[in-house]
Amino acid sequence: MSFLITDKCTACDACRTACPVKAVSKDEPIFSIDSAICNDCSDVVGGPRCLPVCPEAGAIIHLPTA
Numbered sequence: 001m002s003f004l005i006t007d008k009c010t011a012c013d014a015c016r017t018a019c020p021v022k023a024v025s026k027d028e029p030i031f032s033i034d035s036a037i038c039n040d041c042s043d044v045v046g047g048p049r050c051l052p053v054c055p056e057a058g059a060i061i062h063l064p065t066a
């Protein structure tokens with residue numbers, strides 16, 4: 001939906017394993033989030049799982065919805 005991985009990603013793999021719906025792919029050189037699969041973690045309590053596990057500031061951003 002509205003999360004995006006930027007070029008600040010260091011491909012550490014933390015977000016991929018944290019994502020409950022397997023929306024994160026191990027692309028080169030950075031990872032990517034499939035917007036068709038990501039549901040913003042709206043189905044789970046506690047908010048997005050990928051954001052708090054990412055060690056790189058700005059590597060995962062939440063795009064504003066139109």
Ligand code: SF4
Nearest residue numbers: 019038039040041050
């Ligand atoms: S917001 Fe949730 S569903 Fe979307 S990529 Fe992050 S962990 Fe996966």
Ligand code: SF4
Nearest residue numbers: 009010012013015054
């Ligand atoms: S947790 Fe952050 S740095 Fe690690 S692969 Fe995901 S976006 Fe990249």
